Amino acid sequence: MAGAGKSTVGKMLALSLNWAFVDTDHIIEATYATRLQDVADKLTKDEFLDTEASIVQSIFFNRTVIATGGSVVYREKTMEHLAKLGIIVYLNVDLNLILERIAKNPERGLAIAPGQTIEDLFHERELLYKKYANITLDAKTMSPKECAQKLMKMLPENFL
Numbered sequence: 001m002a003g004a005g006k007s008t009v010g011k012m013l014a015l016s017l018n019w020a021f022v023d024t025d026h027i028i029e030a031t032y033a034t035r036l037q038d039v040a041d042k043l044t045k046d047e048f049l050d051t052e053a054s055i056v057q058s059i060f061f062n063r064t065v066i067a068t069g070g071s072v073v074y075r076e077k078t079m080e081h082l083a084k085l086g087i088i089v090y091l092n093v094d095l096n097l098i099l100e101r102i103a104k105n106p107e108r109g110l111a112i113a114p115g116q117t118i119e120d121l122f123h124e125r126e127l128l129y130k131k132y133a134n135i136t137l138d139a140k141t142m143s144p145k146e147c148a149q150k151l152m153k154m155l156p157e158n159f160l
C-alpha cells in the first residue's frame with residue numbers, strides 16, 4: 001500500500017544484502033522524463049495502472065530489491081512476472097498509520113478512482129497483497145531499519 005514503507009525499507013534491505021535497489025516509480029519518471037505525478041495527471045486510473053504494469057514487466061533484474069508502487073497489485077500478469085523474478089514481500093501496516101503517512105504528504109500519488117476513499121482502496125488491495133505475498137511483514141511497530149533486519153531473517157536460507 002502507498003505509505004507502507006516499500007521505498008524506504010527496500011533501500012535499506014538492498015544495502016544489507018549488498019544488492020542493487022530499484023524503485024519502479026523512478027523508472028516511470030525516467031521513461032517519461034517528468035515527475036510521476038505529471039505522468040499520472042495525464043492518465044485515467046486504468047491507463048496509469050497499464051503504464052506501471054508495462055514498465056514493471058520490462059524489468060528482468062536479478063540480485064535487486066525492487067520497490068514498486070502500491071498499485072502494481074491490480075495487474076495479475078505483472079504480479080506473476082514479479083513472482084518469477086523473486087520473493088514478493090508485503091509490508092503490512094494498518095489503515096490508521098497509512099492514513100497518517102498519506103496525510104503528511106498529500107502530494108503523494110495514489111491510483112484511486114473518483115469517489116473512492118483511501119479506506120476503500122486499502123480494503124480492496126489488502127486481499128490482493130495477501131494473495132501474492134511470499135512473505136508478510138507486520139511492519140507497523142518497527143523502524144525501517146528493523147523492518148530490513150527482520151526481512152533478512154525471513155528470507156529463505158537458500159535464497160541468498
Ligand SMILES: Nc1ncnc2c1ncn2[C@@H]1O[C@H](COP(=O)(O)OP(=O)(O)O)[C@@H](O)[C@H]1O
Pocket residue numbers: 001002003004005006007008009067101139142143144147
Ligand atoms: N517503518 C517505518 N517507520 C516509520 N516511518 C516510516 C517507516 N517506513 C516508511 N516510513 C515513512 O513513511 C513515509 C512513506 O514511506 P515510503 O517508503 O515512501 O512508502 P511507500 O514507498 O510504500 O509508499 C515516508 O515518509 C517514510 O519515511
Ligand SMILES: O=C(O)C1=C[C@@H](OP(=O)(O)O)[C@@H](O)[C@H](O)C1
Pocket residue numbers: 001002003006007025036040068069070071108109110111112
Ligand atoms: O498506491 C498507489 O496507488 C500508488 C503508489 C505510488 O507509489 P508508492 O506505493 O511507493 O507510494 C505511485 O506508484 C503511484 O502514485 C500510485
Ligand SMILES: [Mg+2]
Pocket residue numbers: 006007008023025067068069
Ligand atoms: Mg514508494
